[in-house]
Amino acid sequence: xxxxxxxxxxxxxxxxxxxxxxxxxxxxxxxxxxxxxxxxxxxxxxxxxxxxxxxxxxxxxxxxxxxxxxxxxxxxxxxxxxxxxxxxxxxxxxxxxxxxxxxxxxxxxxxxxxxxxxxxxxxxxxxxxxxxxxxxxxxxxxxxxxxxxxxxxxxxxxxxxxxxxxxxxxxxxxxxxxxxxxxxxxxxxxxxxxxxxxxxxxxxxxxxxxxxxxxxxxxxxxxxxxxxxxxxxxxxxxxxxxxxxxxxxxxxxxxxxxxxxxxxxxxxxxxxxxxxxxxxxxxxxxxxxxxxxxxxxxxxxxxxxxxxxxxxxxxxxxxxxxxxxxxxxxxxxxxxxxxxxxxxxxxxxxxxxxxxxxxxxxxxxxxxxxxxxxxxxxxxxxxxxxxxxxxxxxxxxxxxxxxxxxxxxxxxxxxxxxxxxxxxxxxxxxxxxxxxxxxxxxxxxxxxxxxxxxxxxxxxxxxxxxxxxxxxxxxxxxxxxxxxxxxxxxxxxxxxxxxxxxxxxxxxxxxxxxx
Amino acid sequence: xxxxxxxxxxxxxxxxxxxxxxxxxxxxxxxxxxxxxxxxxxxxxxxxxxxxxxxxxxxxxxxxxxxxxxxxxxxxxxxxxxxxxxxxxxxxxxxxxxxxxxxxxxxxxxxxxxxxxxxxxxxxxxxxxxxxxxxxxxxxxxxxxxxxxxxxxxxxxxxxxxxxxxxxxxxxxxxxxxxxxxxxxxxxxxxxxxxxxxxxxxxxxxxxxxxxxxxxxxxxxxxxxxxxxxxxxxxxxxxxxxxxxxxxxxxxxxxxxxxxxxxxxxxxxxxxxxxxxxxxxxxxxxxxxxxxxxxxxxxxxxxxxxxxxxxxxxxxxxxxxxxxx
Numbered sequence: 001x002x003x004x005x006x007x008x009x010x011x012x013x014x015x016x017x018x019x020x021x022x023x024x025x026x027x028x029x030x031x032x033x034x035x036x037x038x039x040x041x042x043x044x045x046x047x048x049x050x051x052x053x054x055x056x057x058x059x060x061x062x063x064x065x066x067x068x069x070x071x072x073x074x075x076x077x078x079x080x081x082x083x084x085x086x087x088x089x090x091x092x093x094x095x096x097x098x099x100x101x102x103x104x105x106x107x108x109x110x111x112x113x114x115x116x117x118x119x120x121x122x123x124x125x126x127x128x129x130x131x132x133x134x135x136x137x138x139x140x141x142x143x144x145x146x147x148x149x150x151x152x153x154x155x156x157x158x159x160x161x162x163x164x165x166x167x168x169x170x171x172x173x174x175x176x177x178x179x180x181x182x183x184x185x186x187x188x189x190x191x192x193x194x195x196x197x198x199x200x201x202x203x204x205x206x207x208x209x210x211x212x213x214x215x216x217x218x219x220x221x222x223x224x225x226x227x228x229x230x231x232x233x234x235x236x237x238x239x240x241x242x243x244x245x246x247x248x249x250x251x252x253x254x255x256x257x258x259x260x261x262x263x264x265x266x267x268x269x270x271x272x273x274x275x276x277x278x279x280x281x282x283x284x285x286x287x288x289x290x291x292x293x294x295x296x297x298x299x300x301x302x303x304x305x306x307x308x309x310x311x312x313x314x315x316x317x318x319x320x321x322x323x324x325x326x327x328x329x330x331x332x333x334x335x336x337x338x339x340x341x342x343x344x345x346x347x348x349x350x351x352x353x354x355x356x357x358x359x360x361x362x363x364x365x366x367x368x369x370x371x372x373x374x375x376x377x378x379x380x381x382x383x384x385x386x387x388x389x390x391x392x393x394x395x396x397x398x399x400x401x402x403x404x405x406x407x408x409x410x411x412x413x414x415x416x417x418x419x420x421x422x423x424x425x426x427x428x429x430x431x432x433x434x435x436x437x438x439x440x441x442x443x444x445x446x447x448x449x450x451x452x453x454x455x456x457x458x459x460x461x462x463x464x465x466x467x468x469x470x471x472x473x474x475x476x477x478x479x480x481x482x483x484x485x486x487x488x489x490x491x492x493x494x495x496x497x498x499x500x501x502x503x504x505x506x507x508x509x510x511x512x513x514x515x
Numbered sequence: 516x517x518x519x520x521x522x523x524x525x526x527x528x529x530x531x532x533x534x535x536x537x538x539x540x541x542x543x544x545x546x547x548x549x550x551x552x553x554x555x556x557x558x559x560x561x562x563x564x565x566x567x568x569x570x571x572x573x574x575x576x577x578x579x580x581x582x583x584x585x586x587x588x589x590x591x592x593x594x595x596x597x598x599x600x601x602x603x604x605x606x607x608x609x610x611x612x613x614x615x616x617x618x619x620x621x622x623x624x625x626x627x628x629x630x631x632x633x634x635x636x637x638x639x640x641x642x643x644x645x646x647x648x649x650x651x652x653x654x655x656x657x658x659x660x661x662x663x664x665x666x667x668x669x670x671x672x673x674x675x676x677x678x679x680x681x682x683x684x685x686x687x688x689x690x691x692x693x694x695x696x697x698x699x700x701x702x703x704x705x706x707x708x709x710x711x712x713x714x715x716x717x718x719x720x721x722x723x724x725x726x727x728x729x730x731x732x733x734x735x736x737x738x739x740x741x742x743x744x745x746x747x748x749x750x751x752x753x754x755x756x757x758x759x760x761x762x763x764x765x766x767x768x769x770x771x772x773x774x775x776x777x778x779x780x781x782x783x784x785x786x787x788x789x790x791x792x793x794x795x796x797x798x799x800x801x802x803x804x805x806x807x808x809x810x811x812x813x814x815x816x817x818x819x820x821x822x823x824x825x826x827x828x829x830x831x832x833x834x835x836x837x838x839x840x
Contacts, residue, residue: 027690034797037555037601046558121561174573179603195602195612196789198689219689223787224797231671232684232787391549391802394557421561431553432562 024214026513028494030240030504031229032199032220039190039199040179041161042110043118047505050158051242052199052220054506056097057184059157060088060107065268065501067324067413069152073102073162073185083147083456090138094208096164097189104134109165111142118173125154125417147456150324150414156269157506159412187213187509197222207509214512226362230254239494242504243267243486248309248364254489261492264311264485266503271320271418272486274408276356276372276479280439283403284354284381289347291476294404295333296340297379298372304482307367313483317473318419320483323411325465330473340379355386357405360393368481369406397433408484409434413501415465416453423477424449440477522823529819536815537591540808541584550576551601551802574600574804591812597805599798606809609794614776616686617790619702620709620783621775627714629768632721636764637757639722640729641748652723659719667712667785674708681708684787709786713779717771721764728760735759761832769825773818777810 032051038044041053060074069077074088094102112132115122128148133141144151154160162185167178182190185208188201199220203213221238223229230250232238234257243266246254255262278285278294285291300314319326358369373383383404388396397405411418421427424446427435445468452464488504490497496510552570556562571577575586590597596606639651658666675683682688686705693701732738733756741751780792791810798806829836 029689037558037801038603044555044559045561120556120559120563120566123563123565124561174600175603194789195609196616196793197685197787200690217690221685221689221787222789223684224784224793225787227668228671228684228785228787231676235676235679235683237682237684388548390557390800391547391554393549394553395549398553398557429564431564431567433557434559434561 022214022495022512023515024211024512025216026214026515027217027219028215028240028508028511028513029219029221029238031223031232031238031242031245033223033229033242033245035196035222035224036199038179039182039193040163041158041182041184042114042163043174043179045119045121045158050505052201053161053182053184054157054186054502054504055188055201055218055508056182056186056190057157057161057163058186058507059155059160059162060090061152061155062506063153063156063269063413063501065265067153067268067322067501069155070500072155072157073107074155079152083149083151084144086142086144086151087135088140088142090140091208092138094185095206096166096185097183097204098164098167099206100164100166101137102162102164102185103137104140105137106162106165107140108132108134109169110163111160114163114168114173115160119159121412122154122159124421125151125159147454148416149453149455149461150416153324153413153417156412156502158502187507188215188218191217209509213507213509215508218508226250233489239491240497240504241489243488246489247362248307248311251311251487251489252309255487259492260489261494262487262489263498264487266488266498266501266505267484267486268322268501269413270410270502270505271323271413272408272410272484273315273318273320274406274481274484275315276481277397277402277405277407277438278476278478279400279403280441280477281400284347284349284352285403287347288475289343290349291479292333293340293343293347293349293379294376294381294479295476296336296343297381298375298479298481299335300481301335303368303371307364307371308482308485311485311487313485315480315483317469317480318423318478319415319465319469320411322483323419324414325462327462327466327469329466330470333476337379344380349381351380351382353382353384354403356383357386357388357393357396357402359406359408360388360390365406394433397437398431400430400437400439404479405437406481407433407437415468416449420449420453423472438478440475442472442475442477445471522827525823525826529823532819533812533815534588534591537808537812538584538588540811541587544802544804544807545580545583547802549802550574551804552576554801555601570600587808596809596812599803599806601798601801601803602806606805609806610791610809610813613789613791613794616788617776617792619686619706620713620788620790621779623706623710624714624717624779625768625771625775627710628717628721628771631714632718633725633761633764635718636722636725637729637752639726640733641752643726643730652726655719655722657719658715659723661716663712663716664781664785666715667709667782670708670712671785681705683708686788709782709788712786713782720767724764724767725760728763729756732756732760758832762829765825765828765832769821769828772824773821774814775821776817777814 032048034048036048036052039053041057059072061069062072064070073090075091077088079086096102116126128144129142130145131143135141164183167183168176187204187207189204191200191202193199201218203216223232226247230246233241233254254260278291280286304312316328317330356369356373359365369385373385376383396402421435423436423440425441428439429435448468452461455461488498493514495512497504497508499510500506551574552567555570556567575583599606599609602609635651639648642648671683674681682705687701738755741755780796783790783792795810
């Protein structure tokens, strides 16, 4: 009987929880690390900028944690049968923060003029676009030259932020004075930025969805030291630690505190995947057997459990398991030092030292490089750690001056947007760390990547990507390490903080504080 | 007149030195791997050749090296610090933005360390060999040997996390909207931890130096003469010993004062104090050439200025120096 009572109580509590009404008001303090160089999202697309500017600017679409598109500035949309015409119907009555109306003309200007000039990642997708036209004030039509499977995934705020035509048209975008006081359509307006201390956003009272946002104001706090950020959360100075803002061992400690919640959700769209670039051009890493030996030599579970405190998932290949068109049916590389030794023996590895370039993003990455070095030395590979700061890392990787180099990259929901760019020969370009840096060349697969990108039928695309993944994993162009998980840590009285696959990076309009 | 001529000479020398420093800085920063375009492209998470080329052109990095150097020197001569393309603001504005917070922190630490250091040094030397002297010198050694970074974190843990007496971060309560006296009080509360952490280290240095110097001077003949004249201990210490013993302390204080504007990177980082030290460090990591060169130049100018000032203080403390020169 007592048991039954307890159960009834639990059910009642659960129901009450669901029915809990959102409360308006309050202030949220969120850590931003490092301090963003600027807040004009059309010009700068790094992580910290999007964290803050994702509240100020908006895209046409948002994406669920299952990566399904959902309304953003566009209320509804249609895609033609042939996959060539995308028609978007915009929300009525949307205004910019300065009061000017937001119209289809702004969409055309943003995509066709502004971002074509400033946004390298979107530019690659816009190459498929023939015309962008405003049919009337609230209707925009994108016409493609040829079908592009992932096109519906490029309307996220960081990929295609809407920028105001009336402010930027005819100006030099990079030096426009308004960049310092960004104007968007988002749920929060820019109020002030005390460099080195905080960025202050306030509620957009004229937001086009009644009742939203709930919060009155948001402060993004700049605290440069990782240990200090953890302490700031402990003392109640900040309420939210976005993924990656404290070291992993602090994550475990902080989430055990009373009234502290955490979620790994909100990164499905980005799906950061970590790997080591293995220089396919020269040295031992040019030999596929050496690269396979590295995969067998590494104890990736150990790193996940110890260095990452259990956060993350062991990847099977180039596509993260949460990204569309993932396939698990690929050759496996369990931790098997004997197999690694046999492969090294077979290729006649002479003990030549290989340089390992860690990612200069803090302690965790340092330790990770040390763990990999230890694993590799256990099978007889001589590794020398060749550390550099962020600028040095960028320089070395983009100039191909490394043997093995740590990195991680976002996948943006689709292999054609965030995966193939690291493996096709046409993306071997010196000068950028975000393309085929390892120098992997496989013309047969290149053709398959290209074909899969222009398919419109999902089942057909899945079959194509299944095949690609099976083949490329055999070649080990890079050593896949971990599907990273960056838990967002927050106080439990903050609700609905993460509601999409982009998490707190695309506007926290639904977040509210239980008083 | 006798004072002004050497100062003018020093000023001319100072300007030449400053220019040489500027050129040297320029070479050094360009010798570091990577450039601002690569860093910005790297952060964007995507880049193509067009983007890198655009950035280089905007930053003027597509110009030959000697042209870049030439235009930099020409700008410096005209006191134009240039524009930070990364932060989208003139470098001078960025530096001036950080100046108040920096000066509040470094000046407070400077005053605390100098006054307390000298006072404790004098006190210790007066009780040389006694228990209180041993206690003071041991404490000073402890402050001196403790890594600043660790001391700072411990201060936050004890006074901010455990006891909750003082705020651990920033230089004022964010969003509290204090004005007038309330705001000053708020800033002071935020200042206590970083300023004492930073100040304790230098206080230890001043104290040990004052004590050693006092003891040395106390052995000299003129002190014996003064004592023979029948002057009291405290008067001798203040008027005869301290005045002569203070010269090395002034030298050191001059050096520290030169760093006032350079900020204190570690302290500012741990306490999230928005000072120039952090601006410098972050600009360096981002290879924000103009900003970093601007901070270096201002710091160098301050060091030189305080060197000249220190020389003037010497003359005040010990008139013989001016007479000899």
